Amino acid sequence: MPSEKLNVDIPRKVSEFEAAMQEFFIRRIVYRIVFRGKGLEFDSYRDFSPDDDASDIDWKASARANKMLVKQYVEERDLKIMFVVDVGENMVFGSQEKLKCEYAAEMIAALSHLILGSRDQVGFIFFNEKIIDIIMPEPGIKRFHLFADKLSNARIYNGGSNIEVALDYLINYLDESINSVILVSDFIKLNKNLSKKLNLVSTKFETMALMVKDPLDMTLPDINEEIVVEDPLTKEQMIVNPLIAKRTYEKNAIEKEKIVEDMFQTSNIDFLKLSTDESFVGHLANFLKGRLEKRKYMVAG
Numbered sequence: 001m002p003s004e005k006l007n008v009d010i011p012r013k014v015s016e017f018e019a020a021m022q023e024f025f026i027r028r029i030v031y032r033i034v035f036r037g038k039g040l041e042f043d044s045y046r047d048f049s050p051d052d053d054a055s056d057i058d059w060k061a062s063a064r065a066n067k068m069l070v071k072q073y074v075e076e077r078d079l080k081i082m083f084v085v086d087v088g089e090n091m092v093f094g095s096q097e098k099l100k101c102e103y104a105a106e107m108i109a110a111l112s113h114l115i116l117g118s119r120d121q122v123g124f125i126f127f128n129e130k131i132i133d134i135i136m137p138e139p140g141i142k143r144f145h146l147f148a149d150k151l152s153n154a155r156i157y158n159g160g161s162n163i164e165v166a167l168d169y170l171i172n173y174l175d176e177s178i179n180s181v182i183l184v185s186d187f188i189k190l191n192k193n194l195s196k197k198l199n200l201v202s203t204k205f206e207t208m209a210l211m212v213k214d215p216l217d218m219t220l221p222d223i224n225e226e227i228v229v230e231d232p233l234t235k236e237q238m239i240v241n242p243l244i245a246k247r248t249y250e251k252n253a254i255e256k257e258k259i260v261e262d263m264f265q266t267s268n269i270d271f272l273k274l275s276t277d278e279s280f281v282g283h284l285a286n287f288l289k290g291r292l293e294k295r296k297y298m299v300a301g
Helices: 010-020 029-034 059-065 100-117 141-152 163-172 192-204 242-266 280-293
Strands: 041-047 069-074 080-086 121-127 131-138 180-185 206-213 227-230 237-240 270-275
Touching: 010 100, 010 141, 010 280, 059 069, 080 100, 080 131, 080 163, 100 121, 100 141, 100 180, 100 206, 100 280, 121 141, 121 163, 131 141, 131 163, 163 180, 163 192, 192 242, 237 242, 242 270, 270 280
Parallel strands: 080 121, 080 180, 180 206, 206 270
Antiparallel strands: 041 069, 121 131, 227 237
8 A cells, every 4th residue: 555544534434423323322322232132230120111112021020010111221331342353455445435444444433432432441353364453442532542543554454354263262262341342344254154153252242243345346347348357365367357247246246245144143143234335324323223222133235
């Protein structure tokens, strides 16, 4: 890369995202966004209200009291949330204004700022073919600036992408004082062989997955001439005609993405697909509001 810094405008994206979340931006917002009922400490019962989710109703207690009751929980404090970020060369790709890594950097920074603003703690793991950096969760604005600086550093994006090494670290070395894990990648290298490890991570931590794709990950341009394409890792080259290869390419891309979606759904991991030709702000805000309001799996594309 010619520059050591990515083409990112983190302050603007932080402002846009928090404006989109404003009506929900109250104390302990992160707690309700992150958790869908796991790990909560029971406090007492209270009367059911129209704003409650019907799944929260305790039917046995309601029958005894002859009125609708829901369980009320003591909200945990000082959540520790770990971002697990793919910084392989696959993320240094793009046909839009932002490369995938630039788009992801702005999104992660905006979400981490929201978390830290709720006085919770943020940490991160950067991986490519191996784990290249680990910073354990801490609170405060200094942590945000550290995170933003590292995300914006073009030099960290290199090598292949091996999400298995990240999953292995989460399973074998990250202790359960971590409340939640947020996986960020294009997940191009995620395959069925990793289903068991994905399940283990989801069982150990409340887990979300944010997929960042470029339109060219899903389709080829309408160019009716031969062009040379090169694998950035192996440097192998081949000549293709995009117009001829387009249908097969799209079919394979859709099949691979469906496998990834099914794996997340089977592992009970909430999953959001984002594309670099659309702002992440509205999609991510709606995704988080969906967890907050409905507590169920959703996909925004």
